[in-house]
Amino acid sequence: MHNEHRLELDDDTMRRVLSEAGVDPVTATGWVELTEGTYNTAYRIRRAGGPGLVLKVAPHPDAPGLTHERGLMRTETAFYRAAGGRAPVPEVVHADFGRTTVPADLLLMTEIQGDTLAARAATTTPAEAAALRTGLGRVVAGLHEVTGTGYGYPQLGLARTWREAFLSMVDGVLADAARFAVALPVDDVAGRMRSHAALLDEVSRPVLVHFDLWDGNVLVHDGRVTGLIDGERAFWGDPLAEFVSLALFDDIERDRAFLSGYGAGPFTRSARLRLAMYRSYLYLVMLVEGTPRGYSGPGHQQQVELVRKHLCAELGAL
Incomplete structure (x- = not known):
């Protein structure tokens, strides 16, 4: 099932996103798109000498959606912050809601092994x-x-x-x-x-x-x-x-x-x-x-x- 409104990042945009998140792009040894999802776009980012990261990109804000699907990246960010310490969830590294060069919400988090x-x-x-x-x-x-x-x-x-x-x-x-x-x-x-x-x-x-x-x-x-x-x-x-x-x-x-x-x-x-x-x-x-x-x-x-x-x-x- 492919969602035509999913946003994909080229290499230059990915480097800009990492820089804006306070992550030196030079430390990123590569990234690959995770294909299991059907709504957001997600990338696994490998880093030299450090834990991996996962970047999620929301669909284009003009994409049609259900009533409750507005601002879902904000909800995911809030979920991880609320659940941290009580359940094993990713740690939020950076959250950006429409302020970057990408016309959609972004969430950068730690990768969990498994x-x-x-x-x-x-x-x-x-x-x-x-x-x-x-x-x-x-x-x-x-x-x-x-x-x-x-x-x-x-x-x-x-x-x-x-x-x-x-x-x-x-x-x-x-x-x-x-x-x-x-x-x-x-x-x-x-x-x-x-x-x-x-x-x-x-x-x-x-x-x-x-x-x-x-x-x-x-x-x-x-x-x-x-x-x-x-x-x-x-x-x-x-x-x-x-x-x-x-x-x-x-x-x-x-x-x-x-x-x-x-x-x-x-x-x-x-x-x-x-x-x-x-x-x-x-x-x-x-x-x-x-x-x-x-x-x-x-x-x-x-x-x-x-x-x-x-x-x-x-x-x-x-």
Whole structure:
């Protein structure tokens, strides 16, 4: 899936960016684009006698996007700064929001040693995988010790209650679906969400939620979790929402190794209903985002059908 609005840097621009970040370009022995992402452009930068760096470049500011996709690099920067010391995240070296020669936000951070869980999947034994999931549970529990002063996406302004924040998030993506003419498989999504809105009032503590912790955003090395990356989708809210991407298209209650590390479960009926709401929200985002990004082709269509099926199932539980 290629996003035509992604920005790529030539060598001269890269050297200027490094200089503006206080990094002597002479110390950079080379850089290579990381191709795993579909939204930002990212580069791994090697340095002589020092730790590596990662540079992320946001899409062009004129690129079409979803309501919550404004200022995501600011959110990722804030996520790393808030989570530092509580969870293994990159250290922010330099953040530049539209002031350089590049017409987009930039984030330069330390590189964390390790491969993604997704990359390791084929060579990890079941026992090793279970140990990593338990370790990941402990890491996420540490992340969820970080609390804020309000609820919702920081780049959109925080709300006083989780109910207000989450329903606004749902309204935003539904407005995006209408704006980009994306057909939804279920009528009155907002009504189904609001029918259980009182359950959201059980959340009384705004926790830092990454909300994109699929296996491609978890780094591991030497049998342990070494990093949580790509924190741009983060918000302050219900820690239960974290479990959606941790068990994408599945049920987190099946992941006993993770839950033992996290220290959660069994879930109440209220928790399961809230999880259905959060799954529905993520599937809505996944269903709508492909249109402004210009995704197409058989692989994308298969993904759309899979998301639609799971969205119907979760909304059917509400």
